[in-house]
Amino acid sequence: MQLNSDEVLFLQSQVKTYQDDPLIQKKRWIILIVLNLFVFMSTLDGSIVNIALPSISKDLNLSIAQSQWIVSGYILTICSIILFFGRLGDIVGKINMFKLGCIIFIFGSLLCGFSHSLTFLLTSRIVQAIGASMTMANNQGIITEIFPANHRGKALGLLGTFVSLGSITGPSLGGFMVSSLGWQSIFWVNIPIGLIAIILGWMILPKDMIKLRSKLDITGSVLFALSIISLFTGLLLGQQAGYTDLRIIAAFFASVILLIFFLYVESHKEDPMIKLSIFKNPLFSLSIFCGFLVFVSNFCFNIVSPFYTQDILLLSPSHAGLVLMLFPITMVIVAPLSGALSDKIGSELLTFVGLLMMVVVQFGLAGLHQESGIWLVCVWVALLGISCGLFQSPNNSLVMSTVKRTQLGIAGSINALVRNLGMVVGISAATSILFSVMSREARYRVTALIPHRPDIFLDGMHVVFLSSASICLLGALLTGWRLYHSKRSRFKQPNIHQNVK
Numbered sequence: 294m295q296l297n298s299d300e301v302l303f304l305q306s307q308v309k310t311y312q313d314d315p316l317i318q319k320k321r322w323i324i325l326i327v328l329n330l331f332v333f334m335s336t337l338d339g340s341i342v343n344i345a346l347p348s349i350s351k352d353l354n355l356s357i358a359q360s361q362w363i364v365s366g367y368i369l370t371i372c373s374i375i376l377f378f379g380r381l382g383d384i385v386g387k388i389n390m391f392k393l394g395c396i397i398f399i400f401g402s403l404l405c406g407f408s409h410s411l412t413f414l415l416t417s418r419i420v421q422a423i424g425a426s427m428t429m430a431n432n433q434g435i436i437t438e439i440f441p442a443n444h445r446g447k448a449l450g451l452l453g454t455f456v457s458l459g460s461i462t463g464p465s466l467g468g469f470m471v472s473s474l475g476w477q478s479i480f481w482v483n484i485p486i487g488l489i490a491i492i493l494g495w496m497i498l499p500k501d502m503i504k505l506r507s508k509l510d511i512t513g514s515v516l517f518a519l520s521i522i523s524l525f526t527g528l529l530l531g532q533q534a535g536y537t538d539l540r541i542i543a544a545f546f547a548s549v550i551l552l553i554f555f556l557y558v559e560s561h562k563e564d565p566m567i568k569l570s571i572f573k574n575p576l577f578s579l580s581i582f583c584g585f586l587v588f589v590s591n592f593c594f595n596i597v598s599p600f601y602t603q604d605i606l607l608l609s610p611s612h613a614g615l616v617l618m619l620f621p622i623t624m625v626i627v628a629p630l631s632g633a634l635s636d637k638i639g640s641e642l643l644t645f646v647g648l649l650m651m652v653v654v655q656f657g658l659a660g661l662h663q664e665s666g667i668w669l670v671c672v673w674v675a676l677l678g679i680s681c682g683l684f685q686s687p688n689n690s691l692v693m694s695t696v697k698r699t700q701l702g703i704a705g706s707i708n709a710l711v712r713n714l715g716m717v718v719g720i721s722a723a724t725s726i727l728f729s730v731m732s733r734e735a736r737y738r739v740t741a742l743i744p745h746r747p748d749i750f751l752d753g754m755h756v757v758f759l760s761s762a763s764i765c766l767l768g769a770l771l772t773g774w775r776l777y778h779s780k781r782s783r784f785k786q787p788n789i790h791q792n793v794k
Contacts, residue, residue, distance in 0.1 A: 336459025379706020386501025394427025450632020588715025627682025647684030
């Protein structure tokens with residue numbers, strides 16, 4: 294049988310894997326720590342910048358709209374190029390790509406700290422995002438290659454733990470550093486941590502065993518990037534100008550046309566950026582889609598909950614932070630346990646249970662009001678973290694375990710892409726629903742909280758959480774349908790021993 298260019302491997306035999314090397318297996322957990330250091334930093338960098346925006350805006354004389362691009366530009370860049378770097382990792386080696394991404398991220402962090410204008414800072418953030426996307430696109434593929442199936446869920450669960458740790462540490466560490474050392478320090482803190490990770494990486498990360506003899510799909514990469522840029526332009530500017538604005542509608546239309554053109558080009562190329570056949574695997578496609586739905590739902594919560602705890606329950610920012618930290622803390626505890634459990638009993642049942650629990654929690658959040666007890670809010674927030682921890686690690690394991698070794702880079706980058714897209718779509722959906730309901734109740738356009746009218750905000754919040762519950766319910770129904778058919782097909786599988794006479 295003749296292999297096509299996407300299936301031709303070199304450097305090592307197709308039979309030889311990292312899992313066959315006892316030395317690599319002996320230090321696989323140390324390798325995971327190195328990978329997770331950069332996962333932690335890239336996540337930290339997303340959450341730590343938010344709290345520094347007021348100081349940055351004051352120092353650089355920026356408006357609120359301008360300062361938001363410091364965060365949005367970072368996410369936009371990652372989403373635009375992450376698939377390209379996933380494919381490039383499959384071609385030149387995922388570990389090579391990860392190492393280079395580490396260096397670029399550290400260099401971008403250094404530039405951010407020296408920024409003296411918005412243009413310089415945005416450029417530096419783009420450099421940072423390029424490095425972050427190179428590591429994000431390939432870390433899950435590296436873990437999947439190195440860890441055997443009976444430890445893979447636990448390893449991917451620990452990856453999710455470090456994502457949560459980054460989101461936990463960002464606000465508190467950022468607040469301390471900004472007040473004590475200035476906003477530049479939030480970028481410079483990456484440098485010593487990154488240098489340690491780079492040195493350790495060069496010492497213990499193995500050489501790439503799998504590379505593809507394949508050409509880069511520049512046309513597909515450009516089309517996809519333009520589609521993402523158009524989508525983000527519509528989503529981000531639509532929050533300010535309104536989604537009925539003709540320019541915003543044009544941006545969405547352009548995004549759809551570019552995406553259709555991208556899919557057409559990919560389906561006719563010999564060496565596409567994404568082999569669309571990867572989506573013919575229902576386990577992979579459904580897991581990716583459910584992951585997207587969960588991130589949309591989570592970021593609906595992330596947007597609404599600070600306003601509810603501080604403006605409706607009248608908690609101080611520090612006390613509100615403690616309440617909301619229950620979400621990532623419980624997720625940190627549950628994610629690795631869920632991953633380890635998925636290695637023993639399989640991932641499909643755990644993802645279904647996690648999604649069902651999310652539906653219940655979102656309905657519970659929709660029932661909160663001005664007189665709700667703090668203990669009740671804490672219970673629902675903690676349960677949300679537990680349900681996400683139950684879902685996330687097994688779902689990541691499903692995504693990465695259902696593709697060929699030659700597609701691990703692109704599969705990991707697709708998984709990271711839907712995470713970032715889910716964040717942006719969730720933020721846009723939550724703000725749009727919230728202010729739409731509030732505007733209807735107030736009978737004029739609302740883009741902020743109305744003083745002395747908590748009832749109007751609560752009406753909007755309830756609709757946001759009911760919408761979020763519906764999103765999770767869709768994921769639960771699809772996952773339940775998959776689990777039912779999976780068990781049914783296994784039950785119907787003939788027993789070969791009964792056929793032996």
